[in-house]
Amino acid sequence: MRILTSNVAEHIGKKISVSGWIHKIRKMGGITFIVIRDRSGLIQGVVEKKEANKVLEDLSTESVVKISGEVVKEDRAPQGSEIRVDSVELISKVSEDIPVEINKKEMNINLDTLLDNRQVALRSPHQQAIFKVHANIAKSFRKHMEANDFVEINTPKIVEEGLETGGAEMFDLKWFDKKAFLSQSPQMYKQVMVGVFERVYEISNYWRAEKHSTSRHVNEFTMMDFEMGFIDSWEEVMDMSEGFVNEFVSNLQKECGQELELWKAQLPKVPKSIPRVKLDEAQEIIKKEYKHDITGEPDLDPEGERLISKYALEKLDSDFIFVTHYPTKKRAFYSMDDPNSPNETLTFDLLFRGLEINSGGQRIHTYEGYLEKLKSRDMDPNNFEDYLVSFKYGMPPHGGTGWGLDRITQKVFGLDNIREAILFPRDINRLTP
């Protein structure tokens, strides 16, 4: 029976078999040291037997083998034990030497080489760690949503129109004899579904056809969305978001310690309550503390995002900060204006280590409210008929937010480029592998 490498140490003194890839191989005289990699980790095998060494003779790294032998205690081994190999069985041979050194701590390759060789580069334990954390964050999101009575929905990704930007910055395609677009957000559908289930969530890919090529943008990305009805205050949307942040950080600590350790990544700091600061207050702080003056601007610039995050960490001991009350003109038409301050919206962005990882707020929930807002923007309600119809038939006060899963992962590890946090990224220059 196959034993996973992570369980080998439990079998000291016994004969076992382990199957996996040859992660490292080193020959010294008549002895071969091999490190086997499987889904649970690494284990060292020491091969002295002639027949076993014979099998290894023309095998290189990444060959798939089954090794059998006795487990012995070995304090110098990372796991405290190693395998004295009796036999090596070849399962699958490599046809070419691998193009990247996945068995080194640092592959020392540039981003393009990493992505061009993604299929094998991902086998490196460092790369694996990123995507185990990516999966763990998604799991935490679902756990938090389910615990709070949200229903998972699956909305169409092919749409006739876009809420955010109309058709601008959307990819279009021919859908039989019609023109359609790739969805840029589940916004319309998650609001419609508040009318059905009150609380809904979805994790899915979305697309934006922006031509820029920055370290924080890609054209296909994974969003974690939720939307909740019957809120008494828009702050409930931030409370629910805060709950998720606590959930994912606590699960990372419990379940991904090894992955963070590999990168020497610091667990994100979450205070009892994540600071919430109004945009204009944030701008004042940035000006006062760091002499960067963006007061009066309708948004934070990337430098402003970095500085307010620095402030949150140094002064408030938090890797996260909510910036609230973005001006009406900067936010999507469905944003609810603050009744106490008509040029500001009940919206927020959540910054994590200098990067916006979610954007949300309270939405308009009356049909009349939408007609009025669309009119004020010279937008034609007829273009949004499929969206507006829900509001004709009774919708509760509601709000929600969408999280950039790839961005969160990027910032957990402090990766320079968001592409490193996506298995197979897609951008203006990259459509493969």
Place this chain on the structure above:
Amino acid sequence: MRILTSNVAEHIGKKISVSGWIHKIRKMGGITFIVIRDRSGLIQGVVEKKEANKVLEDLSTESVVKISGEVVKEDRAPQGSEIRVDSVELISKVSEDIPVEINKKEMNINLDTLLDNRQVALRSPHQQAIFKVHANIAKSFRKHMEANDFVEINTPKIVEEGLETGGAEMFDLKWFDKKAFLSQSPQMYKQVMVGVFERVYEISNYWRAEKHSTSRHVNEFTMMDFEMGFIDSWEEVMDMSEGFVNEFVSNLQKECGQELELWKAQLPKVPKSIPRVKLDEAQEIIKKEYKHDITGEPDLDPEGERLISKYALEKLDSDFIFVTHYPTKKRAFYSMDDPNSPNETLTFDLLFRGLEINSGGQRIHTYEGYLEKLKSRDMDPNNFEDYLVSFKYGMPPHGGTGWGLDRITQKVFGLDNIREAILFPRDINRLTP
């Protein structure tokens, strides 16, 4: 504080508030009976007070209200209690009468009307039930995968080429200055990821540009995929599938009893072990038992699928049956041929109540094996370079399958058309809402 309708009965004798939609409203003399619907169910309120009745005067169904009053025991009420309403507060009014009668047991509308009015039709408890089950099945899939050490992956949906059909039956789009396709399956990526995590799964939308308009096909659908490495036998893929079937049926029983009851849907029957029958044996059974002769054909026809399912249910007490060993010429090039029978593959379909709900098997895992198979089909390996590269660097024996989530949901409820099991279906005729 808001109480959910499902918890009202716990508050007999107390004053509470409930918020939701007016599901039904009926006036009799000075008394108004209203049924309030929230995410947890329905509760009846009896309104005698003049002020409260006044608020209700110009409200119709689907208005959103908050009602407050005392909970009283009422044996004739479905929940055993109702609310003597003191006050009614209007939260959100309807602008138009709703176009479908969502408060009736049967809406009595045809499929097109149902789908045209999807945004509000989904509010009907019957419709909600379908999508709660849809979400529950996805949850069971993830639970089963996580319990078996699978890692969730997120693969690109925009691809350069298609494995199954090349570009035929795929939607193409302009990706900046390149041509790209909507992915029809995660096949390539999940196999590549077997090289990384050994065991991977994904739930996502996929697309096929088939022009037909049948009751079992749509052009955008949700697949639940898994792929597992280091299998000793392809039967392990069926075992893992069987485990999921047990998981989802058991969770439906535990968590969705109310939803099934609403439709008088029978819980699927799963025997201790799901029957596995070879294609040619299945054809013999169908001929012998039902005089439908499709022996010698490379597949089952829809009637054959129906009949072998009928046989499984009546003779083997199972709503599920695996049909195995499809001929090489009918299966995708990556399918592993049976070493004992070179014209047959180590593949299977799983039928559920007459409908194929998954298709899977063992894959070729050597580079040479792929070159040989592609050659035998006059296919050019250069077209599959991004796929084949993984097999150059050591891949273990592996297999997997993809489940049609919408189809499973359809068959749980016995719905005539798969569109009824998709929130917002997409086909040749339908791109909205």
